[in-house]
Amino acid sequence: MRYIYPKKVPIYKFLFNANSLTKNPIPFHKKYFNECSDSFTVANSKKRKIFLTRDAGIAKQVLKQKHKKYIKSEIQTKFLSKYVGYGLLTSNGQLWLKQRRLIQPAFHKQKLEKLIEIISSTVKEELLKIKTNEFIDVYPIMNELAFNVVAKSLFSFSSDKETLRRLQFIIAELQDFIVKELRQPHKRWWLNLTGQVKKKLKLSKESRQLILNIINKRRESNETHDDLLDMLLAVTYEDDGSVMSDEQLIDEILILFVAGHETTANALTFATYLLANNTQYIAQIREESKEIQDTSLSIGSLAQLPVAKAVVDETMRLYPPAWITDRVAVEDDDLGKYQIEKGAIIGISFYEIHRDPRHWNNPNDFFPERFVGEEAKKHSKYYYPFGAGPRMCIGNNFAIYEMLLTLVNLLNNFDLESSDEEMYINPLVTLRPVNAKVKFKKLYE
Numbered sequence: 001m002r003y004i005y006p007k008k009v010p011i012y013k014f015l016f017n018a019n020s021l022t023k024n025p026i027p028f029h030k031k032y033f034n035e036c037s038d039s040f041t042v043a044n045s046k047k048r049k050i051f052l053t054r055d056a057g058i059a060k061q062v063l064k065q066k067h068k069k070y071i072k073s074e075i076q077t078k079f080l081s082k083y084v085g086y087g088l089l090t091s092n093g094q095l096w097l098k099q100r101r102l103i104q105p106a107f108h109k110q111k112l113e114k115l116i117e118i119i120s121s122t123v124k125e126e127l128l129k130i131k132t133n134e135f136i137d138v139y140p141i142m143n144e145l146a147f148n149v150v151a152k153s154l155f156s157f158s159s160d161k162e163t164l165r166r167l168q169f170i171i172a173e174l175q176d177f178i179v180k181e182l183r184q185p186h187k188r189w190w191l192n193l194t195g196q197v198k199k200k201l202k203l204s205k206e207s208r209q210l211i212l213n214i215i216n217k218r219r220e221s222n223e224t225h226d227d228l229l230d231m232l233l234a235v236t237y238e239d240d241g242s243v244m245s246d247e248q249l250i251d252e253i254l255i256l257f258v259a260g261h262e263t264t265a266n267a268l269t270f271a272t273y274l275l276a277n278n279t280q281y282i283a284q285i286r287e288e289s290k291e292i293q294d295t296s297l298s299i300g301s302l303a304q305l306p307v308a309k310a311v312v313d314e315t316m317r318l319y320p321p322a323w324i325t326d327r328v329a330v331e332d333d334d335l336g337k338y339q340i341e342k343g344a345i346i347g348i349s350f351y352e353i354h355r356d357p358r359h360w361n362n363p364n365d366f367f368p369e370r371f372v373g374e375e376a377k378k379h380s381k382y383y384y385p386f387g388a389g390p391r392m393c394i395g396n397n398f399a400i401y402e403m404l405l406t407l408v409n410l411l412n413n414f415d416l417e418s419s420d421e422e423m424y425i426n427p428l429v430t431l432r433p434v435n436a437k438v439k440f441k442k443l444y445e
């Protein structure tokens with residue numbers, strides 16, 4: 001069989017650019033996408049080919065149409081699971097399918113209605129903490145907010161503050177360490193030798209114990225809270241009617257923390273920053289949300305916020321928090337003009353698809369109007385903030401609800417002022433905003 005891969009970028013170009021590449025690979029990707037007509041092969045080991053693409057047609061085939069021929073790579077599964085377990089995000093094959101079927105109903109819109117009270121009161125409590133009248137970095141605020149929204153949606157108010165703080169600390173430590181290991185694979189031996197890996201594994205174990213304590217306490221209490229934990233405890237497998245084992249339940253809870261908080265925090269930070277720099281949308285959002293009592297912002301009433309929704313959509317187009325994903329072919333396949341071998345790894349850059357001038361007018365401009373009304377439909381083929389196909393984000397409705405609720409509450413309580421300082425992006429596992437400075441001014445004292 002003759003395999004056909006995209007044009008190869010020689011390995012020395014990677015080595016030559018190693019430093020800037022680990023800091024921010026996006027400009028490097030762009031250069032070679034432009035030079036190699038949308039896809040390029042990045043490494044050419046004897047065993048397996050790796051190629052990167054911004055071809056929306058390939059993305060659709062791999063993630064949706066031919067999803068059965070693809071699984072997630074070891075980086076997204078084996079490597080991540082070392083610290084955060086095998087939950088939905090990090091599993092493949094039968095385990096993933098079984099868990100997805102089990103957990104999906106907990107994220108249906110009707111079920112989310114039950115979480116509204118929890119999400120809404122958490123958002124409001126967090127926004128009260130904002131320091132006003134000076135330029136501050138928005139990320140820590142949104143990170144705290146998004147963490148607490150996931151934590152309280154999972155455990156409502158039944159876990160004590162100290163436990164949540166400790167969990168938050170451990171999850172942040174683990175996430176930072178995962179990035180460190182991923183970015184500097186050549187230093188892994190050093191991280192092992194100096195005991196850092198062992199230390200993080202110990203932290204991971206501690207987080208599992210903390211979660212188990214919460215679960216046990218809930219079981220003993222016999223109380224119902226209508227939160228995600230109640231739902232996860234109640235769901236049963238189709239085949240034998242059994243419930244999740246404690247280990248699996250802990251894995252899934254850890255994964256919901258990991259998948260659900262940093263992504264949302266990034267998006268909310270970018271959105272706040274963009275609104276501070278494009279204040280015309282602030283007035284429009286205030287106007288459209290006037291009729292809606294924020295506490296009764298039901299999932300259905302979100303449809304009455306077209307501008308806020310378009311701002312969120314446009315924010316995630318420009319800055320998709322999950323900016324890249326990958327898949328491995330489990331059998332030989334043809335992808336357009338390419339013929340790939342089993343084992344080939346495909347990296348799909350959502351970031352580049354979202355900024356391709358062939359699909360988007362003035363792709364680098366912030367222009368939420370492109371997501372309003374009929375216009376929006378034109379773009380759906382090139383828009384992947386939550387991925388696509390059966391592995392699409394399970395928390396997408398949850399995230400959209402949380403973000404709209406936060407923005408509406410934020411803008412109805414504060415004016416935003418933009419700073420002269422520039423914001424940067426840091427493409428780690430997620431696309432993180434750096435130095436997103438905004439001044440918040442209280443509307444009513």
Ligand code: HEM
Nearest residue numbers: 088089259260263264321322325386387391393394395399
């Ligand atoms: C703005 C916020 C969010 C963004 C941009 C986002 C993005 C994504 C993307 C792109 C994927 C698919 C990755 C792939 O196919 O390789 C994904 C998967 C996932 N997300 Fe989200 N996500 C967000 C919020 C959330 C929230 C709030 C939760 C849960 C509370 C969540 C839980 C998950 C889980 C469990 C998966 C794995 C699903 C599976 O493989 O079956 N996400 N997310």
